[in-house]
Amino acid sequence: MIEFVNVNKTYANGTIALKDINLKIDQGEFVAVIGLSGAGKSTLIRCINRMHDISSGRLLVHNVDVAKLTGKQIRRFRRGIGMIFQSFNLVTRISVIQNVLVSFVPDLPMWRKLTGVFTREQKMKALEALDKVGILDKAYIRVDQLSGGQQQRVALARTLAQNPDILLADEPIASLDPVTSRMVMDDFKKINQEMNISVIMNIHHVEVALEYADRIIGIRKGEVVFDGAASQVTKEVLSEIYGGGFGEGQSASEERLVHV
Numbered sequence: 001m002i003e004f005v006n007v008n009k010t011y012a013n014g015t016i017a018l019k020d021i022n023l024k025i026d027q028g029e030f031v032a033v034i035g036l037s038g039a040g041k042s043t044l045i046r047c048i049n050r051m052h053d054i055s056s057g058r059l060l061v062h063n064v065d066v067a068k069l070t071g072k073q074i075r076r077f078r079r080g081i082g083m084i085f086q087s088f089n090l091v092t093r094i095s096v097i098q099n100v101l102v103s104f105v106p107d108l109p110m111w112r113k114l115t116g117v118f119t120r121e122q123k124m125k126a127l128e129a130l131d132k133v134g135i136l137d138k139a140y141i142r143v144d145q146l147s148g149g150q151q152q153r154v155a156l157a158r159t160l161a162q163n164p165d166i167l168l169a170d171e172p173i174a175s176l177d178p179v180t181s182r183m184v185m186d187d188f189k190k191i192n193q194e195m196n197i198s199v200i201m202n203i204h205h206v207e208v209a210l211e212y213a214d215r216i217i218g219i220r221k222g223e224v225v226f227d228g229a230a231s232q233v234t235k236e237v238l239s240e241i242y243g244g245g246f247g248e249g250q251s252a253s254e255e256r257l258v259h260v
């Protein structure tokens with residue numbers, strides 16, 4: 001379980017990014033965090049794996065007080081939390097499988113890191129992860145020869161190979177076309193349902209969030225203004241999250257969905 005208790009986050013320059021956040025996210029939930037640009041979505045997600053420190057309050061992950069972790073403990077803690085970014089964060093000049101194997105590097109002795117020698121078991125694990133996201137056939141292809149959607153699936157496989165129980169995704173489909181976005185979202189859903197991995201995703205596409213996530217958390221100016229099932233999200237709720245102008249500034253598809 002992930003638990004925010006009266007969490008506040010103020011950046012060094014004085015920007016208040018999170019205000020009095022109280023949330024409980026159970027294992028296996030698929031949560032989409034939505035809100036305007038600058039609302040605090042990335043900050044919220046990145047506090048969970050301690051990429052950002054909270055300023056006050058308590059943040060517990062599986063009952064571990066995240067703020068109290070130090071050096072080595074942080075690294076070990078992060079191994080259980082996968083992170084997927086909009087930009088994929090892959091090494092594009094090496095093969096797909098090498099990118100997935102990189103996820104094992106922290107566990108390797110130095111000589112193995114330097115020579116890039118991996119065990120048969122690690123290779124099997126990497127191939128299994130690629131199979132889960134449907135790109136096993138691309139294992140020995142260089143990443144720069146893949147499409148954006150395929151690259152995001154490699155990033156997903158690399159994360160899966162770590163055996164995380166939580167997956168944080170910071171706008172994972174922002175640079176993908178609508179069809180590819182759905183394929184990647186299908187992967188997230190499959191992983192969430194079949195492996196009971198919690199997914200907490202920061203996403204700008206409201207219609208996709210409502211279709212895939214079980215729970216929507218709406219953030220406005222650093223505060224949670226909505227927390228409920230995707231089925232409870234009405235046009236009024238979206239106005240509360242995005243401001244009164246929802247529908248004017250949003251895409252046609254988002255506007256259409258609001259009326260569904």
Ligand SMILES: Nc1ncnc2c1ncn2[C@@H]1O[C@H](COP(=O)(O)OP(=O)(O)OP(=O)(O)O)[C@@H](O)[C@H]1O
Pocket residue numbers: 011012013015016017035036037038039040041042043044202
């Ligand atoms: N490293 C930082 N230092 C100072 N202020 C920051 C930093 N990172 C984010 N902020 C500010 O904190 C607030 C929340 O930013 P955050 O990136 O969490 O929003 P967001 O909802 O994820 O936005 P977007 O959708 O554009 O990514 C914004 O006002 C932003 O300018």
